[in-house]
Amino acid sequence: MTKMTYREAVRAALRRALRSDPRVFLMGEDVGRYGGAFAVSHGLLAEFGPERIRDTPLSESAFVGAGIGAALGGMRPIVEIMTVNFSMLAMDQILNNAATLRHMSGGQFNVPLVVRVATGGGRQMAAQHSHSLEGWYAHIPGIKVLTPATVADAYGMLLAALQEPDPVFLFEHATLYPLEGEVDEAAGQADISRAAVRRAGQDVTLLTFGGTLGKTMQAADLLAKDGVQAEVIDLRLLRPLDIATIVNSVTKTHRAVIVDEAWRTGSFAAEISAQIMEKAFDELDAPVQRVCSAEVPMPYAKHLETAALPKVEEIVSAATGMISHHG
Amino acid sequence: MATTSASKHPPVDREHALFLLSEMLRIRRFEEKAAEMYSLQKIHGFLHLYIGEEATGVGAMQAFTPEDAIVATYREHGQALARGIPSRVLMAEMFGKATGCSHGHGGSMHFFDASRRFYGGYAIVGGGLPIAVGLALADKLQNRKRVTACFFGDGAVAEGEFHESMNLAALWKLPVVFLCENNLYAMGTALARHQSQTNISLKAHSYGVDANAVDGMDVLAVEAAAKQAAGFVRSGSGPFLLELRTYRFRAHSMADPDLYRTKEEIEEWKKRDPIVLFQSQLRAWNLLTDSDLTRLEAEISAELDEAVRFAETSPFEPVEQLLKDVEGPVAP
Numbered sequence: 084m085t086k087m088t089y090r091e092a093v094r095a096a097l098r099r100a101l102r103s104d105p106r107v108f109l110m111g112e113d114v115g116r117y118g119g120a121f122a123v124s125h126g127l128l129a130e131f132g133p134e135r136i137r138d139t140p141l142s143e144s145a146f147v148g149a150g151i152g153a154a155l156g157g158m159r160p161i162v163e164i165m166t167v168n169f170s171m172l173a174m175d176q177i178l179n180n181a182a183t184l185r186h187m188s189g190g191q192f193n194v195p196l197v198v199r200v201a202t203g204g205g206r207q208m209a210a211q212h213s214h215s216l217e218g219w220y221a222h223i224p225g226i227k228v229l230t231p232a233t234v235a236d237a238y239g240m241l242l243a244a245l246q247e248p249d250p251v252f253l254f255e256h257a258t259l260y261p262l263e264g265e266v267d268e269a270a271g272q273a274d275i276s277r278a279a280v281r282r283a284g285q286d287v288t289l290l291t292f293g294g295t296l297g298k299t300m301q302a303a304d305l306l307a308k309d310g311v312q313a314e315v316i317d318l319r320l321l322r323p324l325d326i327a328t329i330v331n332s333v334t335k336t337h338r339a340v341i342v343d344e345a346w347r348t349g350s351f352a353a354e355i356s357a358q359i360m361e362k363a364f365d366e367l368d369a370p371v372q373r374v375c376s377a378e379v380p381m382p383y384a385k386h387l388e389t390a391a392l393p394k395v396e397e398i399v400s401a402a403t404g405m406i407s408h409h410g
Numbered sequence: 411m412a413t414t415s416a417s418k419h420p421p422v423d424r425e426h427a428l429f430l431l432s433e434m435l436r437i438r439r440f441e442e443k444a445a446e447m448y449s450l451q452k453i454h455g456f457l458h459l460y461i462g463e464e465a466t467g468v469g470a471m472q473a474f475t476p477e478d479a480i481v482a483t484y485r486e487h488g489q490a491l492a493r494g495i496p497s498r499v500l501m502a503e504m505f506g507k508a509t510g511c512s513h514g515h516g517g518s519m520h521f522f523d524a525s526r527r528f529y530g531g532y533a534i535v536g537g538g539l540p541i542a543v544g545l546a547l548a549d550k551l552q553n554r555k556r557v558t559a560c561f562f563g564d565g566a567v568a569e570g571e572f573h574e575s576m577n578l579a580a581l582w583k584l585p586v587v588f589l590c591e592n593n594l595y596a597m598g599t600a601l602a603r604h605q606s607q608t609n610i611s612l613k614a615h616s617y618g619v620d621a622n623a624v625d626g627m628d629v630l631a632v633e634a635a636a637k638q639a640a641g642f643v644r645s646g647s648g649p650f651l652l653e654l655r656t657y658r659f660r661a662h663s664m665a666d667p668d669l670y671r672t673k674e675e676i677e678e679w680k681k682r683d684p685i686v687l688f689q690s691q692l693r694a695w696n697l698l699t700d701s702d703l704t705r706l707e708a709e710i711s712a713e714l715d716e717a718v719r720f721a722e723t724s725p726f727e728p729v730e731q732l733l734k735d736v737e738g739p740v741a742p
Contacts, residue, residue: 108551134551140581145540145574152544155529156479158551160544175571179534180541188522188530189513190735224736249737 084267089237090260093123093199095268096241097161101131104159107245110137110146111163111199120165121201121260147173147198151181151250154196159245167202167216167254181250182225196250197241203256203294203344204392210380213388215344217254217293218351221321226250228321229275230293234264236319239273246272256294256344278325280332284312287402288332290355291342292318295393299342302398311406321351329355330363337368340401342393347375369405374398420695422630427688427697428706430472430629434464434685436710437488440497441660443714444487444504444518448664452721453504456533457518460488462659465684466591467492469632470559470654473587473640479527479558481542484519485658486531489561495523497713498720507724514727515735524741535596536569538562539588543575546584546649557585557643565596567613568604576617576651583648587639588614590653591626597662598670614651626656627684630691659683 087095100107109124115138118125128136139146143164150162164170170177177198185193204213221228227247231237237255244251281296282303291299296317303313314332318324333339339359343352356371377391420427441459448457460467467488474480482489490500495511503510504518512522519533529545532538542560549556566572567590579586590610594601601608614621620642624635632654639650657679661668692698 140574140577142574142578144571145543145578148537148540148571148575149544149547149578152541152546153548153551154544155541156545156548156552158548175534175537176540179537180532184530185737185741186735187512187516187520188524188735189510189515190738191512191522191524191741192529193738193741195740227737248740 084265086263087234087266088260089234089262089264090121090123092234092238092264092266093241093255094125094127095266096238097124097127098130100161100242100245101127101135104245106157106159107161108135108137108158109161109163110139110150112139112141112165114138114163119163121257123260124163143169143172144176148176148180150196150198151176151184151194154194155184155192159195159197161197161199161245164198164200166212166257167200168211168214170200170216177226178223182223185249186225193248194250195248197244197253198250199241199253199255201257202254203258204376204381204388205258205294207383207385207388208381209383213381215294215376217321218343218345218354220252221351221354226252226322227275228252228254230254230319230321232256232259232293232296232317232319234262235266236273238266238268239270240275242272243275254293258294275320276325278319278328279317280314280328281317282313282315284314285335286312287314287338287340287405288329288336289313289315289340289342289398289402290318290329291315292321293344295342295344298393298395299398301395302402305395305399306402309403311402313402324355324358326358326362329359333359333363334366337366338402338405339367340372340374340398340405342374342398344376344393346378347373348378350375372401372405374401420697422697424697427692428702430468430633431685431688431692431698432706432710433468433492434629434688435706436497436713437464437467437491438685439710439714440491440500441487443718445664447504447718453518454506455517456484457504457664458485458662459658459660460485462679462683463591463593463626463656464488465629465632465688466626466654466656469629470589470636470652472633473636474557474559476526477556479529479542479545479556481529481538481545481558482531482561483535483538483563484531484533485563486521486561487518490521490523490528493523493526493528495521495526495528498717501717501721502724505721505724506726507721508727509720509724513735536562536566536571539566539571539575542586543579543584546579546586547582550582550584555644557587557640559587559589561589561591563596564590564592564594564601564610566590567610568596576614576619579649580618583646585643585646586649587636587643588619588649588651589636590651591656592653593656593658595658595662595671598666600670610653611651619649619651620647621651621653623653623655626654627682627687629684629688
């Protein structure tokens, strides 16, 4: 086991992939000389050169599309998109080409493309750099959506994504980059088929992914002080969703709170809630609760941004409310 | 603008001339058959005919080898036929059959053929250009000496993806031959009504991309210009844009009432019908006889009858396989 930050874990996985597979290359805005907007690729240019650590113009549509084309041409491109808000400029290529080519061609082509996207708020970056749009991507058949929330997953999920025959989107919550944790580099790629139970409990299930795992774990600690044992499930992947792990937990706890940094309306939390209703309605002792961001473009001022994002106290109060009213 | 119309001596041998004529005629008759099948409700959805533009696809395709890649648009029947995809699997595709070139998943706008490196018809205008850039990047990174041919229309030059792709291909010196089939209309909007600068070559030049324009109604001129463009790109000099000036004789799609241009304009262009023009050239050079034409028409007619019969009698993909090709293993 090696102690490292989330940022270093992504970099270590990139380095390992670049060393072991000559088809792998990284491209995106400022991934080379600058070292990455979040310093993820710092030092890789010196080791692998400009052909494989490829700085691009600010042309999200062209370089994501070029990633698709290069994948069709036998490469294993990793495309970095600086923030999920910028990924809107590449949405045509993602939705209309990456996700459709296998099906539209009758299975003749597949697109082994990996796209890394920084996502999420909490850094006072205001309304054009802070949103959580993973749920939009999870709507699209033909792509996989992964949300590494731990340092170990930051490492293992990227390696796993590179083995997939279809496009994989990795959403890296930008507040996680300095997070420290343990990585078992010998273990290599992570299992990307299952959600993970991050804390076991029997009173209420807290479901979350990506950047809100930390807040959810804190909420579980606070609940434990009040004698409420919360089970925390890190979804890890939004598409395909591991609904079995969710249903197993809800069958045990009979209560579920979903924590999702996206806006509530039409959120991925709504999808999970619907699936729990469809598959475990009779197990529920209370309506499923959602803790999401306020329905406002992300404000700049710290107090406003904090007010807009999901809060630990909201998770705690959603959980205790279910237990006190329906205990 | 290059042209062969004024040549006194045949710049082409008889065999190749008849091949080019046959290719253009085959596309024309295929499209007429497709329109007929659409009116019989055998073909549904959008159907964009290539009639009038045959010289561009046929002429340009002569510049590419089987190792090269082709990226096309939703008006791609001509390129698909010229690339050698059998007419029957294209017809079957439009009939929505499992034997179609995309198993009935794509229809008229999305022809694919991996074995011929035909990377598809893209129906978001400009959407194929970044794909072509990426295919060329893969070739460059793997030191493969081949090129990617990327067809698109004049409408695409208004899209950001055109400009982003020009820049990227030039910046990275990628082996892409950009082939702009300028038929003067972006659906129903004339070029001069949607472009502040109607000279498309100038747009390429502004990115440092070499460019040229050619009479897209003259198949030999197109062939010569495309070979020159492909040769430039093969030499490692970076991308090239060739503008093929053409005109579609039919409406944008079968759903288009064609209200935005005059009958006189269409009739004027029909005087430069690429097939009629080429036939008169060949007759003037004594390379074409009436019996040649009769034979070609008969061969094509038989082929297309067989294509329709194949499409009619082919099975549909079982509905149980609806979700089969959404994700899965590495394609064969």
